[in-house]
Amino acid sequence: xxxxxxxxxxxxxxxxxxxxxxxxxxxxxxxxxxxxxxxxxxxxxxxxxxxxxxxxxxxxxxxxxxxxxxxxxxxxxxxxxxxxxxxxxxxxxxxxxxxxxxxxxxxxxxxxxxxxxxxxxxxxxxxxxxxxxxxxxxxxxxxxxxxxxxxxxxxxxxxxxxxx
Amino acid sequence: xxxxxxxxxxxxxxxxxxxxxxxxxxxxxxxxxxxxxxxxxxxxxxxxxxxxxxxxxxxxxxxxxxxxxxxxxxxxxxxxxxxxxxxxxxxxxxxxxxxxxxxxxxxxxxxxxxxxxxxxxxxxxxxxxxxxxxxxxxxxxxxxxxxxxxxxxxxxxxxxxxxxxxx
Numbered sequence: 001x002x003x004x005x006x007x008x009x010x011x012x013x014x015x016x017x018x019x020x021x022x023x024x025x026x027x028x029x030x031x032x033x034x035x036x037x038x039x040x041x042x043x044x045x046x047x048x049x050x051x052x053x054x055x056x057x058x059x060x061x062x063x064x065x066x067x068x069x070x071x072x073x074x075x076x077x078x079x080x081x082x083x084x085x086x087x088x089x090x091x092x093x094x095x096x097x098x099x100x101x102x103x104x105x106x107x108x109x110x111x112x113x114x115x116x117x118x119x120x121x122x123x124x125x126x127x128x129x130x131x132x133x134x135x136x137x138x139x140x141x142x143x144x145x146x147x148x149x150x151x152x153x154x155x156x157x158x159x160x161x162x163x164x
Numbered sequence: 165x166x167x168x169x170x171x172x173x174x175x176x177x178x179x180x181x182x183x184x185x186x187x188x189x190x191x192x193x194x195x196x197x198x199x200x201x202x203x204x205x206x207x208x209x210x211x212x213x214x215x216x217x218x219x220x221x222x223x224x225x226x227x228x229x230x231x232x233x234x235x236x237x238x239x240x241x242x243x244x245x246x247x248x249x250x251x252x253x254x255x256x257x258x259x260x261x262x263x264x265x266x267x268x269x270x271x272x273x274x275x276x277x278x279x280x281x282x283x284x285x286x287x288x289x290x291x292x293x294x295x296x297x298x299x300x301x302x303x304x305x306x307x308x309x310x311x312x313x314x315x316x317x318x319x320x321x322x323x324x325x326x327x328x329x330x331x
Contacts, residue, residue, distance in 0.1 A: 097233075101233060110214065112328065
């Protein structure tokens, strides 16, 4: 298993050869499977920002935190739309994701409030094509959701660096 | 109410999956319950999101995979896994192909091919039965990605009320 190809592959992936649990080479392609390990120390994502946010619980700051965080996590995200009108103290986000699965509708998932974002959050992933269809009205918005007064965040607006 | 109902049924399916896998029965039966666990969990998450009615959720077979796609953006889940965001994203991406394979075990998504419930005909005109078929997903479940997927399924059921619903 300790072939030159495996050594090169683990170097490129930045993993230790000890973490490799499956390796196979077919023609000019190498298949490698690694066992991900939990970090030794707790996650510290955005800890400084979290502390600042927790102080004032400002919804706009919380949304910006989420946007920054989500752009960093998901490299397929092109834009994030914050639907503010009628949402009250809830955060409704449509995230346009090149890596998303097309469903032909808006399927939001609920995230409970947490320290960094102490607001109920509803997040829906759509593909760029679905986003075009939403804008043209072919895909309807869920009841109570509206694009009026919505705000768009583009990846380019954020200095996206890996937080992992 | 509907989300809790789907969760309750998913948890029961999960118990049956855990029970059956300990016995020497045809693998299709255990896989059937795992597939149903994932399907109902996905629907529970979807309904809890509030934009899809229970009637529309009923027809959705990809909800669990859709949930996994956004799960890594949930910081609370990251803390639960004690992973950093990029780590959890990589972790979950590793699980997506297997999650999709499990979803496709449902007859509705199998495109008249291998599924865990009904016999099917292969292109060479042979008739297959689930009880005699060796499902590739089973082998995958014994690999690290499979173990990790099962851990996620177990954990999100347990943490459903705390993390994924307004209740």
